[in-house]
Amino acid sequence: MTDLLKFLIKWGLIGLLVLAGGLSGFVFLVHEGVFGPLPSRTELRHIESEQATLVLANDNTLIGKIFATNRTNIKSDQLPEHLTQALIATEDRRFFQHEGYDARSYLRVVFKTLLLGNRGSGGGSTITQQLVKNLYGRANFGFLSLPANKVREAVIAYRMEQLYSKRQILTLYLNSVPFGENVYGIEAAAQRYFNKSTTQLKPEESAVLIAILKANTYYNPRLHPNHARQRRNKVLNSMAQADFISTNKADSLSSLPLKLDYSNYQLDSPSGYFVHQV
16 A cells, blocks of 8 residues: 555544534534524424414305415325325335434435535435425524525424324424415315315315426416426325335326316305405
8 A cells, every 4th residue: 555545544534623623513512402492392292383274155165264374284094095195105215214314314415415415305304304405494604504404304304203103293294394375285286276176186186286496486387287297207206216106106197187176265256355354
């Protein structure tokens, strides 16, 4: 072994140790609240989302909503299996293997983004971390904003996974995520784009709604149906790759046209004046 090689190995190892120490110290600072207080376990146990007030006719038909944020929360048993499968296949395929953060996913992102220059490799955030971001937002820490917020989300996500089951986390996520047009949560989205409850969604409709999450304006099926259909088909393909559905099933559903039953319960509805008076 040449002196140059020994020198490179020595300082390479020292560099890795310094980097590991720096990362550990940074995580410790975030954990201790240097970059802002983290929600306590008590706060995490009592997560609440603002919901719309539903205005019903005498026969319980929905005729309008009053809201600052258009959201209607639903329970875990109201989520179709094909909906949660579409979400997991697209956003976090190792959802049931990690504890809120996925070190393997971070390594994949670093390798593909930094070493291979693949900007489309995603951000490495798990569904639980995305839920944390939806619930608590992100703060501005200057040039440290991205790493500080990522670590904060990972720490909070780990805590959440100690308090909630995987099914509960999926429900919290789907009740909080934005679908564009001031629509939040899967139930409000199902009502908006398909005029039906989440429990009534078909697999291809679930794929459309999950597709919106990538970019809720660009993949809005009303505004950009071609974009939405292409993204829907990618979701279906991801479901096949994750063995949730067969390749033949994915191909069959991908061949279907994009059909919406768009319904906006606002002041432009037939009952809008009444809802406004309420």
